[in-house]
Amino acid sequence: MTSSSPPRQERLRVLLLACVQFTHLMDFMIIMPLGPEFIRLFSLSTAQFGALVSAYTLASAAMGVLGVFWVDRFDRKRTLLVIYAGFIAATLACGAAQSHLWLLAARTLAGACAGLMSAVIMAIVADVVPPERRGRAIGTVLSTLGLSAVAGVPLGLGLASVLGWRMPFWVICGLAAIAWLGLARLLPALDQHLTAAPGKRQENPLAALVSPQLVLGWALTFSVVFSSFLLIPYLSAYMVGNVGLTQTDLPWVYLAGGAATLFTARKMGQLADRHGAARVLAWLLIGTVGPHLVFTHLPPSPLPVVMGVFVVFMALTSTRAIPAIALISAKVPPALRGRFMAVNMAASDAASGLSAWVSGLMLATAPGGALIGFGAAGWLAVAVTTLSLSILWAFTRSAVRAPQGTEPRQSLT
Incomplete structure (x- = not known):
């Protein structure tokens, strides 16, 4: 359709x-x-x-x-x-x-x-x-x-x-x-989509969404967002308290990170079309491991170094949602897309809020303002990213049984 x-x-x-x-x-x-x-x-x-x-x-x-x-x-x-x-x-x-x-x-x-x-x-x-x-x-x-x-x-x-x-x-x-x-x-x-599944209008709207395959889609979204928001809410406090930047440096750092995100977002979309969304998502998940560990263990550094690491971090981390959504939406039949994406967005929102709370429990602030425990949060983000790769592997090999209109599945290989 x-x-x-x-x-x-x-x-x-x-x-x-x-x-x-x-x-x-x-x-x-x-x-x-x-x-x-x-x-x-x-x-x-x-x-x-x-x-x-x-x-x-x-x-x-x-x-x-x-x-x-x-x-x-x-x-x-x-x-x-x-x-x-x-x-x-x-x-x-x-x-x-x-x-x-x-x-x-x-x-x-x-x-x-x-x-x-x-x-x-x-x-x-x-x-x-x-x-x-x-x-x-x-x-x-x-x-x-x-x-x-x-x-x-x-x-x-x-x-x-x-x-x-x-x-x-x-x-x-x-x-x-x-x-x-x-x-x-x-x-x-x-x-x-209203005519894609005749005779199904009065069904329980939750019934078609509880298959293991679609639940894997939500789990993939949740894990990708969760690993990102373990770190993102505390980046500015870490850069000021631990890495040695000033408050006046932050706008320039975030400006560079936003520009990198703006540029790479469309490129990642093009790569997903050319090589397959599943493969590009796998590349990004693997590619973010290094920046997550480097940034969360960064010693006091000059502004250009911090800005360079931050740009790589944001360009890779913030674009993971693009191939993820492209992959998941292709697996969901048209008659289910609206309600599936509604719950998928809810999973994303829940992941961002829960992960920020979990990081907050792991972190402490030293008298001088430095964050204690941010390196451990980085390792947890890497662990959840590894879990995301496992969920991605399972999701790409699942077959969604649903009304007519399902599109061909994508694979990592």
């Missing part, structure tokens, strides 16, 4: 979906650098601000699970338009917030919409882009993470410093409204 749209239309639709993903990533990321302003303005404790950040991902994970019961029962275009409208309303409420509780409620609603939005976007990409070009399309959509780091967050902070903290939310709402109109005008009806 893959659309035969001309390449130009296909590229335009993929870019439009990338714009949607960009607005939601900007909305997620902008809250963290605005933390000092929120703490001062609303008299928040550190724990209250942490809840403000985590409310987004927790709501996203919860809605991903709830989406199983309805996300595949409607036209994907209409589903995305409704969810995106809710996201725009929630972001508007963030910009209008007058209290901590108001902002917390708005962030929760935005996260709930964003989690399902990402799942529907990936399901649409899998529906409208043929397997031989799907890796590149997913790379385009996920490259928005690097773009938001390179351009979005600095511009948002600039707007906040000049026009106040509310302005970044207004701008995100404006961009999202334009993207919503583009979706409504340019995206075709996407309801072929």
Whole structure:
């Protein structure tokens, strides 16, 4: 059930979906650098601000699970338009917030919409882009993470410093409204999955998702994200406390890392199309072992050395999701894609939150600010990455029994 749209239309639709993903990533990321302003303005404790950040991902994970019961029962275009409208309303409420509780409620609603939005976007990409070009399309959509780091967050902070903290939310709402109109005008009806399995509409929506093969897909996503987020939340504290950088060095380091992610995301998508998503994911999993160990054991070093190691770390680690999603989406039949990707995104959100918590239990802070135990966290990340390779091997050899429309499986060999 893959659309035969001309390449130009296909590229335009993929870019439009990338714009949607960009607005939601900007909305997620902008809250963290605005933390000092929120703490001062609303008299928040550190724990209250942490809840403000985590409310987004927790709501996203919860809605991903709830989406199983309805996300595949409607036209994907209409589903995305409704969810995106809710996201725009929630972001508007963030910009209008007058209290901590108001902002917390708005962030929760935005996260709930964003989690399902990402799942529907990936399901649409899998529906409208043929397997031989799907890796590149997913790379385009996920490259928005690097773009938001390179351009979005600095511009948002600039707007906040000049026009106040509310302005970044207004701008995100404006961009999202334009993207919503583009979706409504340019995206075709996407309801072929509703007829892919006649007579199955009233089945238990969970029944088709409990096969061992599909569970392996979730386990693969969970392990890949878990190993990454054991380290990512604490990179800045480690660079300042252990490696010898200053706070003023960090923007340049993250700018370089974001630029590397932006560049490599599309390249990894192209490699996945050329060599197979399973093989490229295996290469990336093996290739991240070195950077994870080097970075987590890095002694005090000059800025260019730290920046070089960080660029390699981010370019490889942050692009592992591209072949993973391309591989998993190809294994899932069209009639199951929406609900499967909803739970898959929930698995990703849960992995990021749980792994950050596990790392926090392993780490301690010395009186001078250095992190104690980060090297052990690096070894744990390598161990989980090795587990990911085993799950990948099992997943590529599984055969998903599901309604008509399953695409050919990919193998590591």
